[in-house]
Amino acid sequence: MTLALTGTIPAQPLRTAMIEQLRASQRLGAASFIVTIYGDVIEPRGGLLWMGTLIELCARVGISETLVRTAVSRLVAAGRLEGTRKGRRSYYRLTEAAGSEFAEAAERIFTSSPPRTAWRFVLGQDASSDLAGRGFVALAAGVLFGPDDGGPVPGIAFRANWQQDADGLRALAAAHWRLAERAAEIEAFSARFGALEPPLAAGPPDPGSALLARLLLVHAWRAIVLDDPRLPPEALPEAWPEPAARALFARLYTGLSGAADSHVEASFSGLGGRFSATTTATKRRLAGLLGP
Known part of the structure; x- marks a missing residue:
């Protein structure tokens, strides 16, 4: 995918400093970020990840080994993760219930559902x-x-079905669904992650940085999407920012995925050995984002 540059200043490649800026711009709870890792990277590749890889990856975004181990223990106790051992190594996967929930969430994250009408x-x-x-x-x-x-x-x-008084319907929706706050959150997402487009246009990103950027992107977009009441379009304010933000997410996710997935193949392992760069599930996600 080719992304157009604007302006006359040459864009710089995606670097560690920009990843740090993205990381600092959002609060990362250890448990929530671990679920993002599993949903984005691990579930589409069989589900099991070595604890050591999880610790190393979380350290790249400032989450300490102690916080990772505590979060994993709590996720196990809550029925969200389950573990297995091979020798001295511990591996974890999402439980069946958690996996089902994330599969439903993934449909909202990686595809655009038809608008609701009733x-x-x-x-x-x-x-x-x-x-x-x-x-x-x-x-x-x-x-x-x-x-x-x-x-x-x-x-x-x-x-x-709504039949009349568009202004009244928008006023009703604004009074009950915090739409002004949601619009501000969506616009902040677009401003924060839109800064990734020039570096991606400058050339292929470093694989490790690409994976971190993609995880931060998914983590932020996941929070927006799962909090979305998905109101019928006629209830939303004019110039609603979600479609543009979704298009940005699709461009960035697809633009980062080649390098990010190569890093997964080189660095991640489960009980069966190294992970594949792509699977049927990862290809399906990209196809859903690219559209028909």
């Missing part, structure tokens, strides 16, 4: 309902309202 009212539930995690908000006591994702809902449910 709404649901659900009676007999409150704001503590599991529906809150699916974008529903409380309009009144015992009345939840949210985008129709087609999934089952508890209580008495009614499906509805």
